[in-house]
Every structure is written in C-alpha cells, then in structure tokens.
Amino acid sequence: MIRILIVEDSVTMRHHLREALAADPDLQVVGEAVDGERAVELVARLRPDVITMDMMLPGISGLAATEQIMAEHPTPILVVSSADRQELFSTYNALAAGAVDVLEKPRGDDSDADWGLRLRTTLRIVSRIRVITHPRARLGRNSSPMPAPAPALPSVVPVAAPALSVVAVGASTGGPGALTELIRELPPNFATPVLVVQHIAASEQFAVAFSDWLAGQTGRNVRYAIDGTPMSRVGGQVLLAPPDRHLYVRDRMLRLSDGPPRHSCRPAVDVLFESVATEFGATAAGCLLTGMGRDGAAGLLQMRNRGAVTFAQDEGSCIVYGMPREAALLGAATYVLPPGRMAARLGDLHPAGARR
Numbered sequence: 001m002i003r004i005l006i007v008e009d010s011v012t013m014r015h016h017l018r019e020a021l022a023a024d025p026d027l028q029v030v031g032e033a034v035d036g037e038r039a040v041e042l043v044a045r046l047r048p049d050v051i052t053m054d055m056m057l058p059g060i061s062g063l064a065a066t067e068q069i070m071a072e073h074p075t076p077i078l079v080v081s082s083a084d085r086q087e088l089f090s091t092y093n094a095l096a097a098g099a100v101d102v103l104e105k106p107r108g109d110d111s112d113a114d115w116g117l118r119l120r121t122t123l124r125i126v127s128r129i130r131v132i133t134h135p136r137a138r139l140g141r142n143s144s145p146m147p148a149p150a151p152a153l154p155s156v157v158p159v160a161a162p163a164l165s166v167v168a169v170g171a172s173t174g175g176p177g178a179l180t181e182l183i184r185e186l187p188p189n190f191a192t193p194v195l196v197v198q199h200i201a202a203s204e205q206f207a208v209a210f211s212d213w214l215a216g217q218t219g220r221n222v223r224y225a226i227d228g229t230p231m232s233r234v235g236g237q238v239l240l241a242p243p244d245r246h247l248y249v250r251d252r253m254l255r256l257s258d259g260p261p262r263h264s265c266r267p268a269v270d271v272l273f274e275s276v277a278t279e280f281g282a283t284a285a286g287c288l289l290t291g292m293g294r295d296g297a298a299g300l301l302q303m304r305n306r307g308a309v310t311f312a313q314d315e316g317s318c319i320v321y322g323m324p325r326e327a328a329l330l331g332a333a334t335y336v337l338p339p340g341r342m343a344a345r346l347g348d349l350h351p352a353g354a355r356r
Contacts, residue, residue: 002127003030005048007039007065008080009057016106017052017080020116027120036060036068043073050076050127052119053099055090063090063097070098074131078122080105083205092213096177100126100319104206129173129292129320164192164349165283166231166249168276168303170269172199172291174319176214178339182287183218183238185343192346193234195225195249195276197241197267199291207243214238227256241267248275263295269323273299282307285349287342288327290318297326300333309349310334311342
C-alpha cells in the first residue's frame with residue numbers, strides 16, 4: 001500500500017485527484033490539506049509515502065511547504081501544477097528545493113484522457129525514490145547550497161586536455177537544482193557552449209517557463225536549441241533540447257530529431273553524448289547529473305573513450321543516484337563530484353575561453 005497525502009486548495013481538483021487514485025487499490029489517500037501549514041503538520045503526523053503538492057496555496061505557498069517538508073521530514077513530492085507562468089516558476093523552484101517530479105494539471109481537452117493513469121504511474125515511481133534532507137531546503141531558498149563532502153578524485157589524473165569545444169550535460173529527476181548549481185558556478189567569462197538534455201514535462205508552456213527560469217537563476221543566456229544552428233555561433237550560450245526532440249551535433253551543427261526514444265526518453269542524454277563523442281572527441285566535456293534510470297551512462301563512456309573529460313554527480317548531492325551511479329559503475333566518469341565542483345573543474349581546464 002502506497003500512502004498518499006493530497007495538498008490542494010481546490011475542492012474540484014481534490015475530488016479529481018481522489019477519483020483518479022481510487023482506480024488503484026494499492027494507492028491510499030491518508031490525508032488532505034488545503035493550505036501549506038496544514039500540509040507540513042500532516043506530513044509530520046501521518047508520515048505519508050508520497051505527497052501531491054499544489055503550488056498556489058493560501059497561507060504559506062506550496063514552495064514554502066516543500067522547503068519545510070524537505071528540511072524537517074523529507075518525503076517524495078510530486079508537484080501537480082498548472083501551466084500558469086507564475087505557478088510554473090514556483091514549480092521549478094520547488095524542484096530545485098527537493099521535489100522529485102512534476103505533473104501538469106488536467107487541461108480540459110483530449111490530453112486528459114490518460115491523465116489519471118499518468119498520475120497513478122508517476123506516484124508509484126516517485127514513492128520509491130529515496131529522498132534526503134535537501135541542502136537548499138535546509139538553508140532556505142535564497143541561500144547557497146551547503147557544499148557536499150569532497151569525494152576522492154580518481155587515482156590517475158588525466159593530462160591537460162585541449163581547449164574545450166563543448167560541454168554536454170544530461171539530467172533527469174532532481175535536475176533543475178543540479179543544473180542551476182552547475183551553470184551558475186561556471187566562470188563569468190566561460191565561452192564554451194553548454195548543450196543540455198533535461199528530462200522534463202513535454203508541454204510547450206512548461207518548456208518555455210523552464211528556459212526562462214534557468215536563465216533567471218543562473219544569469220546566463222539560456223534558450224532552446226534550433227535545428228541547423230552552427231556551433232560556431234553559440235559560444236557562451238546554454239542550449240536546451242526542446243521537449244520531445246532529441247538534440248545532437250552533426251557536421252558541427254546543432255540538430256533536432258523525432259527519432260525513436262532511448263531508455264523511454266526523448267530527448268535522450270545518450271543521443272547527445274554519443275554525437276558529441278563522435279564530433280569533438282578530446283575537446284569535449286560531459287556531465288551526467290542526478291536522475292532515475294541509466295540514460296547517459298553509455299554515452300558518457302563513449303565520450304571518455306574518445307578522450308573527453310567526464311563527470312558524474314556524486315551520491316551525496318543527488319536527488320536520485322541513478323544515472324550517475326550507472327556511469328560510475330561503467331567507469332565512464334573521470335571525476336565524481338557535486339555540480340559546483342564540476343563547474344570549478346571545467347573553469348580550471350581553460351578559463352580564458354574555448355576554441356569552437
């Protein structure tokens with residue numbers, strides 16, 4: 001039995017959630033909260049297995065409730081959010097503060113047909129994730145994350161690499177917070193393009209809000225990749241894979257594809273990493289961040305085998321130690337570090353700029 005706490009102030013939406021969950025006898029609603037304060041109280045008293053969290057609540061917000069819960073009683077949280085721009089920014093802040101995943105609220109159109117099934121499936125997955133007292137939640141939303149203990153570096157340190165042409169980054173569950181830390185900590189004059197695959201909700205509204213949110217969090221030029229853009233024109237930019245499109249590089253140009261999913265993912269990290277390995281070899285760097293599953297591990301190994309400097313996020317700083325763990329087990333990571341230390345190492349490689 002998976003015990004669920006519903007946090008939602010709308011009577012209609014609470015009914016919709018209960019109705020969708022009732023279709024699975026293994027999902028039990030153990031409590032409901034209509035505001036953030038009550039949510040925090042019920043988590044402490046009921047200790048649910050998983051929480052559905054609305055962002056726009058009376059009293060303390062869903063974001064503040066998420067931060068408090070992750071600081072005091074870490075529990076897997078699924079944010080159930082509308083596509084309203086203000087709410088989406090709060091949603092991404094909640095993901096950076098330790099919430100595990102997000103599901104868009106029903107839209108009132110044909111896309112709602114399988115919404116209940118998606119809710120039940122996502123809650124089953126989220127409930128199995130081992131969450132920790134998240135550093136950002138513990139310190140407060142406007143503070144810098146507490147640094148994780150420094151892991152041991154590999155016994156064999158690679159020789160100095162040639163100038164970086166590109167940094168390829170892959171992330172999934174927990175990625176918004178890790179991406180923010182990695183990109184924010186890069187040196188201000190870091191001129192190398194950063195290509196990012198982040199597994200995230202596929203609606204256009206969610207996508208646009210995410211790029212704008214990440215730009216605001218990091219102070220960087222963040223946008224979605226456009227097919228056919230030459231790599232020579234994207235220096236210093238952070239380019240995201242658009243929703244439901246693979247991102248890769250061919251003939252020194254950004255390419256997008258509707259090709260088959262890899263590891264049930266589109267965009268897939270492996271597609272990006274494999275193309276970067278082929279195109280740039282030893283002039284690339286790869287970073288595999290927090291996430292469930294194994295997408296990106298094999299591609300990161302290909303990058304390392306071609307001479308690239310490769311990073312996997314360390315367990316202590318991950319929301320979900322899945323993808324980086326697979327990479328470490330394969331021997332794909334040159335370094336195993338928290339995102340901030342990855343950024344410092346990337347800056348140390350060639351801080352004066354990059355050959356593109």
